[in-house]
Amino acid sequence: MTVSLTEQAKRWIAARLHPGDGAIDATVGNGHDTLFLASRVGENGRVFAFDIQTEAIDGARRRLRQAGLERRVFWYLKGHQHLAESIPITWRSRLRAAMFNLGYLPGGDKLRITRSATTIPALAQAVELVSTGGRITVIAYTGHPGGEEEADSVQSWLGRQPGDLIFWRRVIPVGRRQPPLLFLIEKR
Ligand SMILES: C[S@@+](CC[C@H](N)C(=O)[O-])C[C@H]1O[C@@H](n2cnc3c(N)ncnc32)[C@H](O)[C@@H]1O
Secondary structure, eight states: OOOOHHHHHHHHHHHOOTOOOEEEEEEOOOOOHHHHHHHHHHHTTTEEEESOOOHHHHOOOOOHHTTTTTGEEEESSOOGGGGGHHHHHHGGGEEEEEEEEESEEEEETTTSSSOOHHHHHHHHHHHHHHHHHHHEEEEOOOSTTTTHHHHHHHHHHHHHHHHEEEEEEEETTTTEEEEEEEEEEEEE
Protein backbone atom coordinates (compact mmCIF):
# COMPACT_ATOMS: atom_id res chain seq x y z
CA MET A 1 0.00 0.00 0.00
CA THR A 2 1.30 3.47 -0.89
CA VAL A 3 1.52 5.86 2.02
CA SER A 4 0.71 9.47 1.05
CA LEU A 5 3.34 12.18 1.54
CA THR A 6 1.16 13.92 4.11
CA GLU A 7 0.89 10.67 6.08
CA GLN A 8 4.66 10.10 5.83
CA ALA A 9 5.21 13.66 7.09
CA LYS A 10 2.90 13.02 10.06
CA ARG A 11 4.68 9.77 10.92
CA TRP A 12 8.09 11.51 10.85
CA ILE A 13 6.80 14.17 13.25
CA ALA A 14 4.77 11.82 15.48
CA ALA A 15 7.88 9.85 16.40
CA ARG A 16 9.28 12.93 18.21
CA LEU A 17 6.25 14.97 19.28
CA HIS A 18 4.82 14.15 22.69
CA PRO A 19 2.29 15.54 25.17
CA GLY A 20 3.50 18.82 26.65
CA ASP A 21 5.68 19.74 23.65
CA GLY A 22 5.46 22.81 21.43
CA ALA A 23 5.04 22.56 17.65
CA ILE A 24 4.93 24.97 14.72
CA ASP A 25 2.45 24.80 11.85
CA ALA A 26 4.16 27.15 9.39
CA THR A 27 1.33 27.03 6.81
CA VAL A 28 -2.10 26.51 8.38
CA GLY A 29 -4.15 26.26 5.16
CA ASN A 30 -7.23 24.17 5.88
CA GLY A 31 -5.87 23.20 9.28
CA HIS A 32 -5.30 19.47 8.80
CA ASP A 33 -1.73 19.67 10.07
CA THR A 34 -2.77 22.05 12.88
CA LEU A 35 -5.32 19.46 14.02
CA PHE A 36 -2.75 16.67 13.87
CA LEU A 37 -0.17 18.69 15.83
CA ALA A 38 -2.74 19.80 18.42
CA SER A 39 -3.83 16.22 18.99
CA ARG A 40 -0.20 15.15 19.55
CA VAL A 41 0.85 17.90 21.98
CA GLY A 42 -1.94 17.13 24.47
CA GLU A 43 -3.59 19.40 27.05
CA ASN A 44 -0.38 21.04 28.17
CA GLY A 45 1.34 21.40 24.81
CA ARG A 46 0.85 24.23 22.32
CA VAL A 47 0.84 24.68 18.54
CA PHE A 48 2.05 27.95 16.99
CA ALA A 49 0.10 28.27 13.74
CA PHE A 50 0.89 30.76 10.95
CA ASP A 51 -0.87 31.76 7.74
CA ILE A 52 -1.15 35.00 5.78
CA GLN A 53 -4.85 34.50 4.91
CA THR A 54 -7.77 35.25 7.25
CA GLU A 55 -9.80 32.64 5.37
CA ALA A 56 -7.27 29.95 6.30
CA ILE A 57 -6.98 30.93 9.97
CA ASP A 58 -10.77 31.27 10.38
CA GLY A 59 -11.48 27.90 8.76
CA ALA A 60 -8.77 26.12 10.71
CA ARG A 61 -9.96 27.68 13.97
CA ARG A 62 -13.43 26.29 13.32
CA ARG A 63 -11.95 22.86 12.62
CA LEU A 64 -10.00 22.90 15.87
CA ARG A 65 -12.97 24.24 17.84
CA GLN A 66 -15.16 21.42 16.56
CA ALA A 67 -12.53 18.95 17.69
CA GLY A 68 -12.36 20.64 21.11
CA LEU A 69 -8.67 21.47 20.64
CA GLU A 70 -8.69 25.20 19.88
CA ARG A 71 -7.17 26.26 23.19
CA ARG A 72 -4.02 24.32 22.39
CA VAL A 73 -3.27 26.66 19.46
CA PHE A 74 -1.80 30.17 19.23
CA TRP A 75 -2.91 31.68 15.90
CA TYR A 76 -0.81 34.13 13.91
CA LEU A 77 -2.24 35.94 10.90
CA LYS A 78 1.21 36.66 9.52
CA GLY A 79 3.95 35.14 7.41
CA HIS A 80 6.08 32.30 8.76
CA GLN A 81 9.16 34.48 8.21
CA HIS A 82 8.11 36.00 11.56
CA LEU A 83 8.34 32.72 13.51
CA ALA A 84 11.28 33.65 15.70
CA GLU A 85 9.95 37.04 16.83
CA SER A 86 6.40 35.68 17.43
CA ILE A 87 6.76 32.50 19.46
CA PRO A 88 6.86 33.26 23.20
CA ILE A 89 10.33 32.88 24.69
CA THR A 90 8.92 30.61 27.42
CA TRP A 91 8.11 27.99 24.75
CA ARG A 92 11.46 28.07 22.94
CA SER A 93 13.02 25.16 24.83
CA ARG A 94 9.93 22.97 24.28
CA LEU A 95 9.64 23.19 20.49
CA ARG A 96 10.02 19.71 19.03
CA ALA A 97 8.49 19.94 15.55
CA ALA A 98 7.58 22.18 12.62
CA MET A 99 5.51 21.41 9.54
CA PHE A 100 5.59 23.33 6.24
CA ASN A 101 3.08 22.49 3.50
CA LEU A 102 3.92 24.93 0.73
CA GLY A 103 1.95 26.27 -2.22
CA TYR A 104 -1.57 27.69 -2.17
CA LEU A 105 -4.67 27.20 -0.03
CA PRO A 106 -6.64 24.27 -1.52
CA GLY A 107 -9.92 25.72 -2.78
CA GLY A 108 -8.59 29.27 -2.29
CA ASP A 109 -6.68 31.95 -4.21
CA LYS A 110 -4.02 30.17 -6.31
CA LEU A 111 -1.97 33.35 -6.52
CA ARG A 112 -1.41 33.58 -2.76
CA ILE A 113 1.41 31.07 -2.66
CA THR A 114 4.41 30.54 -0.44
CA ARG A 115 7.60 31.92 -1.97
CA SER A 116 11.23 30.96 -1.49
CA ALA A 117 12.16 34.52 -0.41
CA THR A 118 10.17 33.94 2.78
CA THR A 119 10.09 30.12 2.94
CA ILE A 120 13.88 29.84 3.29
CA PRO A 121 14.20 32.38 6.15
CA ALA A 122 11.28 30.63 7.89
CA LEU A 123 12.90 27.22 7.48
CA ALA A 124 16.18 28.58 8.83
CA GLN A 125 14.32 29.96 11.86
CA ALA A 126 12.51 26.66 12.41
CA VAL A 127 15.83 24.77 12.40
CA GLU A 128 17.19 27.26 14.90
CA LEU A 129 14.09 27.10 17.13
CA VAL A 130 13.45 23.36 17.45
CA SER A 131 15.46 21.57 20.09
CA THR A 132 18.08 18.93 19.33
CA GLY A 133 16.37 15.82 17.97
CA GLY A 134 13.40 17.92 16.87
CA ARG A 135 11.89 17.24 13.47
CA ILE A 136 10.69 19.36 10.55
CA THR A 137 8.82 18.44 7.39
CA VAL A 138 8.45 20.40 4.16
CA ILE A 139 6.06 19.37 1.40
CA ALA A 140 6.81 21.32 -1.79
CA TYR A 141 4.60 21.26 -4.89
CA THR A 142 6.06 21.59 -8.36
CA GLY A 143 2.92 21.85 -10.51
CA HIS A 144 2.12 25.57 -10.09
CA PRO A 145 4.13 28.56 -11.37
CA GLY A 146 7.03 29.17 -9.00
CA GLY A 147 6.58 25.82 -7.24
CA GLU A 148 9.52 24.07 -8.86
CA GLU A 149 11.82 27.02 -8.17
CA GLU A 150 10.69 27.01 -4.52
CA ALA A 151 11.27 23.24 -4.19
CA ASP A 152 14.77 23.69 -5.73
CA SER A 153 15.53 26.50 -3.29
CA VAL A 154 14.52 24.33 -0.32
CA GLN A 155 16.70 21.49 -1.56
CA SER A 156 19.73 23.65 -2.25
CA TRP A 157 19.38 25.42 1.11
CA LEU A 158 19.27 22.04 2.87
CA GLY A 159 22.29 20.92 0.84
CA ARG A 160 24.27 23.90 2.12
CA GLN A 161 23.58 23.18 5.82
CA PRO A 162 26.36 21.52 7.83
CA GLY A 163 25.79 17.80 8.30
CA ASP A 164 26.42 18.13 12.02
CA LEU A 165 23.48 20.57 12.28
CA ILE A 166 20.80 18.62 10.45
CA PHE A 167 20.08 15.27 8.86
CA TRP A 168 17.69 15.43 5.90
CA ARG A 169 16.36 13.30 3.11
CA ARG A 170 13.95 13.78 0.24
CA VAL A 171 10.99 11.56 -0.65
CA ILE A 172 9.55 11.66 -4.18
CA PRO A 173 6.46 9.64 -5.12
CA VAL A 174 7.08 7.39 -8.10
CA GLY A 175 5.22 7.49 -11.39
CA ARG A 176 3.89 11.06 -11.20
CA ARG A 177 4.58 13.99 -13.47
CA GLN A 178 5.48 17.13 -11.51
CA PRO A 179 5.40 15.22 -8.22
CA PRO A 180 5.29 16.98 -4.87
CA LEU A 181 8.42 16.50 -2.80
CA LEU A 182 8.67 15.72 0.89
CA PHE A 183 11.74 16.80 2.85
CA LEU A 184 12.22 15.03 6.18
CA ILE A 185 14.57 16.96 8.46
CA GLU A 186 15.99 16.28 11.91
CA LYS A 187 18.07 18.64 14.00
CA ARG A 188 21.15 16.91 15.35
C1 LIG B 1 -0.89 24.06 0.88
S1 LIG B 1 -1.58 25.22 1.99
C2 LIG B 1 -1.29 24.46 3.56
C3 LIG B 1 -2.15 23.23 3.80
C4 LIG B 1 -2.28 22.91 5.27
N1 LIG B 1 -1.04 22.46 5.87
C5 LIG B 1 -3.41 21.94 5.60
O1 LIG B 1 -3.20 21.03 6.40
O2 LIG B 1 -4.52 22.13 5.10
C6 LIG B 1 -0.40 26.55 1.96
C7 LIG B 1 -0.79 27.73 2.85
O3 LIG B 1 0.36 28.58 2.99
C8 LIG B 1 -0.11 29.88 3.20
N2 LIG B 1 0.99 30.84 3.03
C9 LIG B 1 1.44 31.47 1.92
N3 LIG B 1 2.49 32.25 2.21
C10 LIG B 1 2.70 32.14 3.55
C11 LIG B 1 3.64 32.69 4.48
N4 LIG B 1 4.60 33.54 4.09
N5 LIG B 1 3.56 32.34 5.77
C12 LIG B 1 2.60 31.47 6.21
N6 LIG B 1 1.69 30.91 5.38
C13 LIG B 1 1.75 31.23 4.08
C14 LIG B 1 -1.24 30.02 2.20
O4 LIG B 1 -2.09 31.09 2.56
C15 LIG B 1 -1.90 28.63 2.30
O5 LIG B 1 -2.98 28.66 3.18
